[in-house]
Amino acid sequence: MPLTAIVLAAGEGTRMKSRHPKVMHKLLDRPLVGWTVDCARRAGCSRIIVVVGHGAQEVRDYLSTFDDVEFVEQPQQLGTGHAVRCVFDTLFADAPVNTINDRFVVLYGDSPLMRPQTISWLTDKSTARNDACTILTMTPPSPTGYGRIVFEGGQVKAIIEHKDCTPAQQEELRECNSGMYCFEGSSLAQGIAQLSNNNAQGEYYLTDMIAWLNKHGSNVSAVHCEEYTELLGVNSRVQLASASKIMQQRINQQHMENGVTMLDPTSVWIGPEVTIGQDTEILPNTLLFGHTSVGTNCVLGPSTRLTNATVGNNCTVDETIIVDSSIDNNVSCGPRAYLRGGTHFKDGAKAGTHVELKNTVVGEGSKVPHLSYLGDTTMGSGVNIGGGSITCNYDGVHKNKTTIGNNAFVGSDTMMVAPVTIGEGAVTGASSCIYEDVPAGALGIERSRQVIKEGFATARQQRLEKGNK
Template identity: 55%
Template sequence: MEATVIILAAGEGTRMKSNHAKVSHQILAKPMIRWVVDAALAAGAGRVITVVGSHADEVRALLAGLDGVECVEQAERLGTGHAVRVALEATGVCEGPVVILNGDLPLIEPKTIRKFADTVADGTAAAAVLTMTTPDPFGYGRIELDEAGQVLRIIEQKDCTDEQAKTLLECNAGCYAFDGAALAAHIGEVGCDNAQGEYYLPDMLEILRNHGLGVTYFHCNDFREGLGVNSRAQLAELTAIARDRINARLMAEGVTMIDPASTWIGPDATVGRDTIIYPATMLMGETVIGEECTVGPNTRLTDTRVGDHSVIDETVAENVQIDNFVTCGPRAYLRPGTHLCDHSKAGTHVEIKKSTIGVGSKVPHLSYIGDTTMGEGVNVGAGSITCNYDGVHKNATTIGDNTFIGSDTMMVAPVNIGANAVTGASSCITKDVPDGALAIERSEQRIIEGYTARKRARQ
């Protein structure tokens, strides 16, 4: 489909009662505008033009760096017809199918956009309306057809008679497809003779009919694709629909979900077969989970890659690489830049930041490891930390293969601990430790007999 898609995203979204653009609000941690733009790109659109207005810089930032996506600003918000005219004038689009979508339409599928564009691709019709049949059509404009099956007009809810409300069940989803040449030729004929003084895009349908051009419709089989967001309640409703749709697809592909209703997976995440996902798990961004893993409960992974056969229990991770046969948690916090190699472990109440934990190495519990390169087969005792921040700079620690870090060891970076070394429990390591050495640093223990009795006597 070499079509142009114009996405209308300039509105205020006043019913959201927000300090941000409506289309920037997120569904499964992804802004609504990105759902629509990504669907248009996946449909094969040659150009995607987003009309911005309210909070224009915020919306532009959400689309920055996307190939094939342009932003056009509608400085004065004078209606949907005006927005389309601004887009055409700024980009020079004047041929081929042109699909107009709303920026708050996150559930629309690429195949629907592609088929919608095809309705005006052969020149039979100059315009098409995207329609749907909803369980409750109240509030939607109704489509009235003529004897030839062409769209005669759209009757708004407030103008429907009781009979029309009962019999006209095809509803307007608010999206349109046009032959680009016809649109460019006649968009200037849309007037603003109405109570709001705005230029309304639906007026194009009557204008094209008056020029003897055909106006048809494309029925969307799944009405949910045509649902928009105008309130926080609708945002939550569509989020739940998106969640259920993604979860159903993943389960059909071989993923087990103990409680799908409490499992939240973003549209850009992938999960391998025979992986089990426990309740209260969130997989967001471009997270990738391999096969035969166990994830959750109470786990949130963002932009994190997990290999096969790993167990991720009560873990929060962002921008992390977790390889195969790795164990995390419960209650592990993995910060950006962390890499857990095969058969490694980050245990209970462990925080790791910007560090590599080597093959088979373990940080079992109650430890912090930051800015560290750890070799293979290392064991870190409970309560150990790398003191990597001196108040100005982050400093590095290296730990060689098969080294044993005793419990409650403080490793004051920058410091290098060699291979096959040992640190004594409760040591503060401030100097490099050679391979195979024992490093121990403790004050002498003193015993003062009868101390407690004398203290109580004084009190």
């Protein structure tokens, strides 16, 4: 039976105190709603419908990269029931009710901790029992604020909101409603059209579906989620931090179980799309985000950040930032190196201390040891870049290329004014400004003549001392 996810993501989230919609705040490196959509996809949902409202365009822009996401607008946020009604009014208005045979799982764009296997478990149970509705429930340490489940003969007869519970019910009813459901399609279509907003808030509540289904003799049951943290929502920045910590522990534990060493897991932050090979060690204050891939037997950190980076095997990445760049095998970076903008280090290359490279290819065994900047550069193998050297690649309008041949030796404090080529095996003299091509095997040197003025410093000091008297 096809499974459709309805992701409710229209709320403003006033407690976030932000100009951005709540579901666009990031947990690790992914917006909250992205976690829910990805979870639904991995749970096997063949159709994912996201209900947008507050900040709709920002949510649409982010999710537009997902080919399997559809959007439904909720122009006024009139409750969870109204959000689901908008889905049926928009996408199923012309479909006869008895032809809507999908199962619908209702999820929330601010609940990033749900596991795909929990959704699959919920929907499998719902299908096996032939339920019109199956409620995912939990027993949090403090049930304050949650609706309580009332059972009768194994069926769910009612959900009583916390504020409506008597003191005895608050004490006795410990099973809580997570707000996540699996509905049989035709039952949901019929019931959602008949919900009333006859309440103090003038809103349509999805929980009212339970009473409607019971009234019509339909099966309503519950499945209990043992790990209640999966079902926690994020309504404030404090709760966002708490959820981030839970996800951090979950991800780090998985990597450690797969053969990754962490000296202090509490100080390591890894995004959901990162892959790490066995016997790699991650030192404190290291962040791995985006589509980052790390090979085997590497040492990362301390104080390292990789974003959309590819790291080969047997690499050392110490106090280094790598963004949208790659290093191959046996490469050493840092401390305090910065690789960005499509930089590529080939096997055995090195980036030393206080080195920045942008859109640069560093050949096999080549070294950029310290205090240098190289931009828009292609260098061959066996090159040595002396300390304090830079490429002057930007003329104020265009970025220009520097090419350095195999086994070239660039002396310390060399300025390479692009576009320029330093040939294979060529040498540049220290403190040279190279603005013309240096042929292969040649020496390129450009210096002003040094001038000595005997006694100048002594005379100057005497004048200063006399003037101070």
